[in-house]
Amino acid sequence: MSNSLAADLIIPIIKIIIVGLFPLIMVMVMVWLERRVVAFIQLRLGPNRVGFQGILQPIVDAIKLFFKEDITHTGVDKVLFNISPVLVLFSSILAFCFIPLGGTMQIGTYNLNFWVAESPVGLLLIIGISSISVFGVIFGGWSSNSKYPLLGALRSVVQILSYEIPVAFSVLSIIFFSQSMNMIDIVNRQKDAGIWYGFMLPVSFVIFWISVVAETNRAPFDLPEAESELVAGFHTEYSGIKFAYFYMAEYAHMVLASSLAVVLFFGGWLPPFPNVAALSFLHVIPGFVWYLLKIMFFLYLFIWIRGTFPRYRFDELVRLAWKWLIPLSLLNILVIAFVRSFA
Amino acid sequence: MAFKEILLNMGPQHPSTHGVLRLKVALDNEVVMKVTPVLGYLHRGMEKLFENRTYQQITPLTDRFDYLAAISNNLGYLLAVEKLMGIEVPKRAQYIRVIFTELQRLASHLAWVGFFANDIGAMSVLLYGFIEREDILEIFEEYSGARLTVHAFRVGGVPTDINDKIIDMINTFILKLPKRIADIETLLTGNRIWKHRTIGVGVISPEDAISLGLTGPSLRSTGIKWDIRKDIPYSSYQDFQFEVPTSANGDLYDRYVLRLEEIKQSMRIIRQALDTLPQGETLTKVPRVLKIAPGEVFHSIEAPKGELGFYIKSNGTDKPERVKMKSPSFINMQSLETMCLGNLFADIVAVLGSLDIVLGEIDK
Amino acid sequence: MIEKLENYPLLKQVYQNLENRFAGALLGATFEKDELCVTADRSNLISILEFLKNDNGFNALNDMVGLDNMNTKKEGEKRFTILYLLYRFPGSARIRIKVDIDENETLPSIYSLYRASDWAEREIYDMFGLNFSGHPGLTRIYMPDEFKDFPLRKDFPLEGK
Numbered sequence: 001m002s003n004s005l006a007a008d009l010i011i012p013i014i015k016i017i018i019v020g021l022f023p024l025i026m027v028m029v030m031v032w033l034e035r036r037v038v039a040f041i042q043l044r045l046g047p048n049r050v051g052f053q054g055i056l057q058p059i060v061d062a063i064k065l066f067f068k069e070d071i072t073h074t075g076v077d078k079v080l081f082n083i084s085p086v087l088v089l090f091s092s093i094l095a096f097c098f099i100p101l102g103g104t105m106q107i108g109t110y111n112l113n114f115w116v117a118e119s120p121v122g123l124l125l126i127i128g129i130s131s132i133s134v135f136g137v138i139f140g141g142w143s144s145n146s147k148y149p150l151l152g153a154l155r156s157v158v159q160i161l162s163y164e165i166p167v168a169f170s171v172l173s174i175i176f177f178s179q180s181m182n183m184i185d186i187v188n189r190q191k192d193a194g195i196w197y198g199f200m201l202p203v204s205f206v207i208f209w210i211s212v213v214a215e216t217n218r219a220p221f222d223l224p225e226a227e228s229e230l231v232a233g234f235h236t237e238y239s240g241i242k243f244a245y246f247y248m249a250e251y252a253h254m255v256l257a258s259s260l261a262v263v264l265f266f267g268g269w270l271p272p273f274p275n276v277a278a279l280s281f282l283h284v285i286p287g288f289v290w291y292l293l294k295i296m297f298f299l300y301l302f303i304w305i306r307g308t309f310p311r312y313r314f315d316e317l318v319r320l321a322w323k324w325l326i327p328l329s330l331l332n333i334l335v336i337a338f339v340r341s342f343a
Numbered sequence: 344m345a346f347k348e349i350l351l352n353m354g355p356q357h358p359s360t361h362g363v364l365r366l367k368v369a370l371d372n373e374v375v376m377k378v379t380p381v382l383g384y385l386h387r388g389m390e391k392l393f394e395n396r397t398y399q400q401i402t403p404l405t406d407r408f409d410y411l412a413a414i415s416n417n418l419g420y421l422l423a424v425e426k427l428m429g430i431e432v433p434k435r436a437q438y439i440r441v442i443f444t445e446l447q448r449l450a451s452h453l454a455w456v457g458f459f460a461n462d463i464g465a466m467s468v469l470l471y472g473f474i475e476r477e478d479i480l481e482i483f484e485e486y487s488g489a490r491l492t493v494h495a496f497r498v499g500g501v502p503t504d505i506n507d508k509i510i511d512m513i514n515t516f517i518l519k520l521p522k523r524i525a526d527i528e529t530l531l532t533g534n535r536i537w538k539h540r541t542i543g544v545g546v547i548s549p550e551d552a553i554s555l556g557l558t559g560p561s562l563r564s565t566g567i568k569w570d571i572r573k574d575i576p577y578s579s580y581q582d583f584q585f586e587v588p589t590s591a592n593g594d595l596y597d598r599y600v601l602r603l604e605e606i607k608q609s610m611r612i613i614r615q616a617l618d619t620l621p622q623g624e625t626l627t628k629v630p631r632v633l634k635i636a637p638g639e640v641f642h643s644i645e646a647p648k649g650e651l652g653f654y655i656k657s658n659g660t661d662k663p664e665r666v667k668m669k670s671p672s673f674i675n676m677q678s679l680e681t682m683c684l685g686n687l688f689a690d691i692v693a694v695l696g697s698l699d700i701v702l703g704e705i706d707k
Numbered sequence: 708m709i710e711k712l713e714n715y716p717l718l719k720q721v722y723q724n725l726e727n728r729f730a731g732a733l734l735g736a737t738f739e740k741d742e743l744c745v746t747a748d749r750s751n752l753i754s755i756l757e758f759l760k761n762d763n764g765f766n767a768l769n770d771m772v773g774l775d776n777m778n779t780k781k782e783g784e785k786r787f788t789i790l791y792l793l794y795r796f797p798g799s800a801r802i803r804i805k806v807d808i809d810e811n812e813t814l815p816s817i818y819s820l821y822r823a824s825d826w827a828e829r830e831i832y833d834m835f836g837l838n839f840s841g842h843p844g845l846t847r848i849y850m851p852d853e854f855k856d857f858p859l860r861k862d863f864p865l866e867g868k
Contacts, residue, residue, distance in 0.1 A: 042470035147351050151373075151688075219464060220536055223689075310536045311464025313689045314373060383849035390834075391858055395865055426740055553767050553796075556823030567796065574799040640740050641792060641803070643769070654772050654790070658779060669770040669792075677826050706849060 007110060019096050019116050026299075027251040031058040034303050041307035062244065070240035073145075080143035085238065085245035088136030092252040095129045098122040099259045100184050102269045102288035114269070114288055115184065122183040123171060123264075127164075130256060133249065134160045140246070141234035152233030155223045155314055162321035163211040169329035170208035173201050173336045174264050187268035194275045198265030203332045205265045207325055212257040214317070217250065219306035223314055258298035259291075266294055348376060353691075355384050361458065361695065362702030373688045378680045385706035393666040398424055398633045399498060401666065406492035408670065409704040411454050414447040414483075415646040417496045420666075422577055423642035423653035424498055427635055433624040436500035437579040442513065442616045443486070443495055444578075444644075445609040449520070450479040451647035452602045452609075455699045456527060459599065462696035463540050468527055475523050478516045485509055498633060500626035510617060517610050524606060531599070541595035545682040545694035548593065555678040559649025559671055560601045561698060565593035571645040578644075582619070583612045595697045634661050648672055648699045672704040711738040717800045718743050721763050728758055744803040752806055753815050756791065760820055765793040765802060768821035773831040777861040785809045787837060791817070808837060816842035834859035 032047070032055055039046025047054035072081060102114030119125055134157060141153020174197055175181060178189040190196050198205045214221040223233075235246040262268060269287025273279045312320070353366040363384035369377040389408070393401050405420045406413035418440055425432060432440075457472030480490040486509055487495050487502075495501065531537045547557070549565040562569055570587040572580040588604040590597040635657040643652030649671030658664040675698040682694045712719040718738075725733060725745060732755075734746040747755050759765040769792035777786055785807040794801045808814055816839040817824045828839045829848040836857035839845060847854065856863055 038467075042467045043474050044470060147349060151349075151351075222464070307467050308530065309465065310460065310531070310534065310540060312536055313540055313687060315687060316536075316539050383847075383851070386849040388858055391863070391865065394861075429740070551822075554822045556768055556770075556821070569796050574796075638739060639744075641742060641769075641801070650769070652770060652792075654770070654792070656774065664779065665772070665774050667770065667772040673826065674823060677823065 011112070012116070015116050016097075019101070020093060022101065023093050023096055023252040023255050024248065026255045026295075027248045028058040028062075030251045030254065030299055031061065033299070034306075037300065037303045038307045041304070065244040065247075066241050068240040070242060071237075073237060075145040076237070077143035077145070080139040082242070084136040084138075084140035084143065085235075085242040085249070086136075087139065088133045088249040089245045089252065091129055091132035091136070092249050092256050095126045095256055096259070098126050098183055099256070099263060100187060100268055101291055102286060103187075105286070118182060118184055121181045123175070123181040123186070126183070126256075126260065127168065127171070130253070131160070131164065133253065136249075137234050140238070144234075144237040146237050148236045149234045152236070156217065156234060158314075158318060159217070159221065159223060160215055162318055163214040163325075166207050166211040166321065166325040166329045167215065169326070169333055170201075170204040170211070171264065173204040173333055176336055176340050177201075183263055183268075187263060187270060190267045191270055191274045194273075196265060196267040196270075198261075201265075201332075201336065203328070204336075205261075207329045207332065208265065209261060211321075211325060212261065213302070213305065214321070216253040216257050216302075218254065218302055220309040220312050221317055222306075222311060223317060254299060254302050255295065258295040258302070261298050262291060262294040351688075361700055364695075364700075364702055364705075366691070366695075368688070368691065370688055375683045375686055375688060375691060378683045378691060380676055380679060382676075382706055385702045387707065389707045390666060390668065393663060395662060397661045398635065398663065401663070402497065403492065403494040405668075406494055407703055408668065408707065409451075409646065409648065409651075409672065409701045410491055411701055412447050412451040412647045413491060413493045414443050414495050415451075415644065415651060417494065418444050418578065419642070419644045419646065419651040420653050421496050421498055422644060423640055423655050424635075426642050427638055427640040427655055427657055428498075428629075428633075430499060430627055430629070432500050432578070433627060434579065434621045435504075435623045436625045436627075438616050438620050439501045439505055439625065440496060440578050441580065441583070442505070442613055443483075443493075445613045445616070446479050446482060446513070448609050448647045449606055450476045451699075452606050453479075455602060455647075456599070459595075459693075459696040459699075460527075460531060462692045463537065465531060465534075465537065468530055471523060471527055471530075475516075475520060478512075478519070482509060482512045482516065485512060497626065497629075499629040500624070502626065504625050513613065513617065517613060520606075520610060524603060528603065532603075538596065540693060541599060541697075543592075543594050544686060544690050545595045545697055546593050547678060547682050551681055552593070552678070555681065556674045557649070557678050558674060559645070559647070559699075560598055560605065561649065561675055561678070563587065563589045564597035564601050566591045571643060571650060575643075577642070580612075583615045585609075585612050595693055598697045632661050634659065635663075637664075643669065646671055648701070648704070649675060668707060670704040670707065672698075672700040672702075676700050676705055712743070715741075715743075718802070721759070721765075721800065721802065724763055725755070725758070729755060742801065742803060744805055746805045746807075749806050749808060749812070749814055752804070753817065753820075755804060756793075756817055756820055759793060759802065759804075763795070765795040765800075767794055767796070768792070768817070768823040768827070769794050769801070771824060771827035771831060773835045773837065773859065775835060775859065775861045785812075787835060789814060789831065789837070810836070813838045813840045815840055816845075818842055833857070836860070 036046040047057040050056040050060050072078065097116040098119060100115040105112045137156045138153050141149040174186065177197060178186040180186060235243060238246060269291045271282035271285065271290050349370040351368045351370055353368055355363040355365045365381040365384065367379040367381060368375060389404060392404065402417055402420060405416040408416045453472035453476045457469035460468035483493050484490050486505065487493050547565060549567055552562050552565045566589055568587055568589050573587050585608045588601050590601060637657055637659050639656040641652055641654045643650050651671055652669035654667040656664040679694060679698060683691050712722055722736065722743065729751065732748060732751045734748055737744045772790040774788040775786065776788060780786060787808045789806045789808060791804040793804065806814065814837065816828055826848060828842050829845060831837055832839065832845050833847045833849055834857055
């Protein structure tokens with residue numbers, strides 16, 4: 001009785017708390033990492049004073065932001081203005097419920113799963129939930145009653161709507177092979193196939209990655225918040241903790257995007273070559289560590305891209321989506337379906 | 344749907360207006376319909392101040408115009424004063440002046456490439472340019488003690504001779520710079536996004552450029568070969584071999600390529616000047632109280648940003664009757680609207696960056 | 708005058724053209740320190756500039772300079788002087804046109820000839836309070852709109868007020 005209570009209630013609650021905190025912790029790591037890595041790319045030092053190599057810098061920043069005066073200027077739609085930062089952050093954290101952060105671990109007789117919820121349509125749910133954030137962006141930009149946020153929000157909507165399509169198509173090619181939209185199944189099928197889908201479907205992955213960078217509003221697609229034009233885009237008028245919410249949400253989205261890339265295309269918690277006997281010692285390292293290593297690679301890629309590329313212009317961004325990525329992903333789907341049905 | 348213009352106010356507080364510039368922008372969606380620069384936020388009344396300072400006291404004030412190319416301002420002003428007085432500067436001083444103005448051109452162009460790239464979103468290039476600029480500023484510091492507002496020259500020549508240490512520093516720098524330029528070129532020149540953002544944007548025709556009085560790299564990018572260093576040589580520029588790069592399209596990409604090419608040409612000039620540095624005096628005897636007989640003179644030089652001219656009218660006292668500065672940034676700024684119309688909102692920032700403006704020079 | 712220009716064939720040609728065209732209308736000419744300066748009257752300013760631009764190739768306006776001669780002018784002279792610095796490429800020739808003007812007089816705007824004169828005329832209006840007729844938008848360029856005085860006039864104090 002007590003055992004099942006623990007299994008049914010306490011462990012899930014602990015898991016929910018951990019999964020809720022996981023993106024926030026990653027956000028802190030990312031804030032520090034981004035500032036340091038971009039600094040090194042630019043031949044600077046970056047923050048290195050607070051704590052060892054400046055690792056406490058994000059905490060100090062957060063404290064500063066939380067205690068900063070929260071300005072709500074006149075003329076805003078108060079309800080939407082207050083709700084939008086929450087909506088943006090909430091949507092990106094909620095999506096982590098369906099991301100497997102690791103495999104199943106046997107503790108005695110209890111099977112500890114490294115995910116909060118398993119759903120047969122997990123993939124759809126993740127894409128759906130994370131898309132809610134676009135509402136936060138629109139509401140935030142519109143309710144600010146200011147021109148820069150409005151322009152930023154308009155750009156954001158067009159951008160996210162445009163790039164949602166190639167994401168969906170590239171994910172569709174995964175489903176052809178996995179025959180499931182359950183995130184755990186997708187990983188397990190990659191184990192069965194003996195090859196990660198990223199190597200099997202490179203075109204899908206490239207499309208996915210470009211689109212996902214665009215959807216997270218990161219450089220070179222950071223138009224909604226292009227500082228040289230729109231000051232800070234849709235969150236120009238936000239300050240204090242609400243600004244911190246938007247800021248954290250951007251990084252949480254990056255973590256989510258990297259997690260999706262890892263789970264869908266690079267075998268989630270699986271070590272490299274999971275079926276090769278000679279490499280079976282890699283299974284000793286827990287799946288969560290493999291997952292972490294992989295998403296760190298993709299998060300690093302985000303920063304690397306940011307430090308290297310100039311920014312797209314708005315019309316070219318939309319042109320890239322509609323003239324290149326969408327036709328390419330359609331063609332990709334067609335080829336994959338053709339190969340799949342005859343092979 | 345009825346067309347409704349958005350009126351957008353950029354600045355004076357805005358991340359990318361290069362100082363305290365204000366632009367009133369009218370947008371149709373994101374297409375620019377009208378750009379009206381509003382100036383004067385940095386107006387310090389320098390020209391009024393000049394009328395109440397002696398000729399020597401004005402020299403350090405000219406540093407404050409274009410603070411990214413202070414030495415060029417010094418040179419422009421001093422050449423005008425010297426022409427007004429009718430004195431000849433010793434050959435060695437002329438060469439030293441050339442070396443330092445060309446170093447200043449390098450510093451200004453490197454900062455420009457960085458700011459321009461930063462406006463387009465490639466922020467690493469800014470720091471790459473700045474780390475090289477830092478070396479130049481250290482050379483200036485070694486020579487004059489100041490980094491930004493250098494006050495490197497005096498009426499009649501240069502105050503101190505350059506020593507071996509400075510020559511060594513310059514030589515090391517000249518050896519090091521091409522590698523950094525190659526880095527910048529790797530990051531930008533062939534980059535597809537960079538090309539998308541700059542080719543065919545901010546185009547100005549040669550006719551418009553002449554009518555608007557555009558000078559410097561912006562004018563040369565329209566295909567007009569006009570460089571005062573070549574066409575009306577001053578300060579011994581006729582002694583050096585260098586090319587005046589031009590290109591035909593008059594867009595942002597051409598301006599970028601031209602400036603990188605000018606950096607290479609400037610290095611050539613510095614190398615030649617160091618190799619053929621003549622011996623001798625560096626300062627002619629000039630009276631301590633400089634009274635210049637009534638007269639008027641206009642002299643212009645090729646500053647990094649374009650033609651920098653000084654009109655000076657003397658009245659027999661030790662203070663000028665009138666000093667008028669023809670600042671390249673002012674003229675370049677005037678052509679902003681012509682280059683922006685019909686482009687997208689994001690291009691305003693890019694065009695503004697490409698014009699190489701310094702508000703200290705526009706607002707005087 | 709002409710003999711001073713002996714070593715400068717280009718300027719000599721330009722000056723002769725001007726002499727021939729506007730025989731009596733030129734109020735004077737000087738050639739000092741390699742710079743040719745022609746004094747014109749404000750009534751025929753536009754025609755001189757048109758002639759220089761269209762027939763002599765002075766295609767660019769370098770700058771416009773305003774001068775306040777309050778302290779140096781002789782009896783009967785006008786208080787202000789406007790200088791038009793022109794140059795031409797190719798050929799790198801420069802010429803200066805000088806026009807005297809009084810406080811309450813108006814000069815024709817040369818915006819239709821040289822677009823560069825837009826801000827230059829605004830600057831002179833701002834600093835000296837001189838008006839240009841036909842300018843597309845003659846407003847203050849540096850000083851705030853509600854500013855009453857003209858800073859570069861010699862009677863504007865350096866401090867105080």
